[in-house]
Amino acid sequence: MSGSHSSANSIPFLDLVTPHVELEQELTEVFQKALRTAGFIGGPMVEDFEKAFAAFCEASYSVAISSGTDALRFALMACGVKSGDVVVTVPHTFIATTEAISQAGALPEFVDIDEQTYNMDPAKLVEYLERQCTVNDAGALISRRSGRPVTAIVPVHLYGQMADMDAILELAERYRLVVIEDACQAHGAEYFSRKRNRWMKAGSMGRAAAFSFYPGKNLGACGEAGAATTNDAAIAKTMKMLRDHGQATKYYHDMEGYNGRLDSIQAGLLHVKLNHLAKWNAQRRERAAEYNRLLKSADGAVVCPYEGLRSRAIYHLYVVRTADREGLMEHLKTAGIGSGIHYPIPLHLQKAYAAMNYRKGDFPVTEKTAAEIVSLPMFPQLTAAQQGRVVEEILNFTSMTARKQVEADAGTLTSADRRA
Numbered sequence: 001m002s003g004s005h006s007s008a009n010s011i012p013f014l015d016l017v018t019p020h021v022e023l024e025q026e027l028t029e030v031f032q033k034a035l036r037t038a039g040f041i042g043g044p045m046v047e048d049f050e051k052a053f054a055a056f057c058e059a060s061y062s063v064a065i066s067s068g069t070d071a072l073r074f075a076l077m078a079c080g081v082k083s084g085d086v087v088v089t090v091p092h093t094f095i096a097t098t099e100a101i102s103q104a105g106a107l108p109e110f111v112d113i114d115e116q117t118y119n120m121d122p123a124k125l126v127e128y129l130e131r132q133c134t135v136n137d138a139g140a141l142i143s144r145r146s147g148r149p150v151t152a153i154v155p156v157h158l159y160g161q162m163a164d165m166d167a168i169l170e171l172a173e174r175y176r177l178v179v180i181e182d183a184c185q186a187h188g189a190e191y192f193s194r195k196r197n198r199w200m201k202a203g204s205m206g207r208a209a210a211f212s213f214y215p216g217k218n219l220g221a222c223g224e225a226g227a228a229t230t231n232d233a234a235i236a237k238t239m240k241m242l243r244d245h246g247q248a249t250k251y252y253h254d255m256e257g258y259n260g261r262l263d264s265i266q267a268g269l270l271h272v273k274l275n276h277l278a279k280w281n282a283q284r285r286e287r288a289a290e291y292n293r294l295l296k297s298a299d300g301a302v303v304c305p306y307e308g309l310r311s312r313a314i315y316h317l318y319v320v321r322t323a324d325r326e327g328l329m330e331h332l333k334t335a336g337i338g339s340g341i342h343y344p345i346p347l348h349l350q351k352a353y354a355a356m357n358y359r360k361g362d363f364p365v366t367e368k369t370a371a372e373i374v375s376l377p378m379f380p381q382l383t384a385a386q387q388g389r390v391v392e393e394i395l396n397f398t399s400m401t402a403r404k405q406v407e408a409d410a411g412t413l414t415s416a417d418r419r420a
């Protein structure tokens with residue numbers, strides 16, 4: 001990951017330098033405190049951050065963990081996902097989602113996404129549960145594809161946009177499945193639960209949830225970091241043991257665990273930055289609203305993110321879709337504007353998962369989405385002027401493409417006329 005600072009005319013995809021320069025004094029004090037107490041592992045810096053992060057997520061407990069990937073793995077394991085189980089998720093996500101499932105000993109199986117939200121489509125989940133599973137004599141739900149028991153669902157709140165949790169939780173209840181949220185891109189995103197009749201935060205709705213504090217995330221460490229949240233004391237306790245060699249008391253190992261702790265310096269740095277997260281998220285929402293407004297001039301050549309009435313997204317990424325994605329990215333690059341693709345190859349078509357025997361065409365919405373999406377510059381410090389330039393270049397490109405299309409159509413017509 002590069003933390004490239006914006007030079008005179010270029011606009012970075014992400015500016016990680018400015019927020020750290022702004023907070024340099026406070027962040028440096030964290031290092032000094034750790035150095036002077038040699039409090040590097042565990043201790044009050046970790047515990048204070050955990051309390052503050054749980055409060056931010058409106059969850060009862062948070063457990064600081066070495067990465068988002070490990071947080072998701074420990075959350076799955078603590079929620080009872082066992083070796084040989086099937087865990088249902090989406091193919092349109094970062095591979096860490098399925099790595100965590102595999103590393104918990106389970107097998108990921110996919111359902112397609114919704115074409116507006118890019119998150120798990122509850123209708124596809126119903127179809128999977130009804131048509132691609134059977135119930136065996138013991139009453140267990142068995143996947144026809146793998147012959148294994150389906151025990152959990154991992155919805156991913158991709159780009160900081162909430163998955164449709166009411167529908168997913170209701171299906172989970174009906175089929176007695178546990179729901180573990182992949183909230184690695186959704187620190188502070190909110191969803192209006194009809195069932196509870198109130199707004200709820202990402203990470204407070206599933207049995208447990210995982211967050212990543214990779215530097216580029218909305219809340220990022222100065223290194224690797226993650227956390228899991230839950231409202232269940234027993235699950236929190238198990239996750240704490242899993243991250244620390246299966247011990248609650250030093251050298252009394254109730255099970256085998258991992259070395260998955262978060263170090264104290266990162267926890268301290270995260271605590272400083274957490275105090276700014278609500279403001280940063282609000283700034284991202286303002287930038288997103290401004291992109292939406294400005295991009296109306298593209299006359300539908302660029303499709304903006306969809307945010308339902310029951311969702312308050314925190315725009316970890318601002319993702320648009322357009323027919324000639326490669327052309328647009330090339331144009332932006334020439335203009336000195338950063339962009340990205342999240343993600344270009346759906347998981348079911350990755351080489352790593354060739355043995356799963358999924359084929360092209362299995363998840364058409366994911367495949368079409370992956371071919372058309374592009375992530376535009378998005379970070380709290382993005383200025384209105386920078387944003388204006390990004391959109392100006394997008395409009396230059398779309399009008400140029402439209403003009404070429406008109407010329408090409410006219411050309412076809414002329415030769416057709418000539419033939420007639």
Ligand SMILES: *Cc1c(COP(=O)(O)O)cnc(C)c1O
Binds near residue numbers: 212
């Ligand atoms: C970043 C991310 C992860 C993994 O987090 P790490 O901290 O990098 O291990 C998992 N899932 C999603 C959707 C992510 O974006």
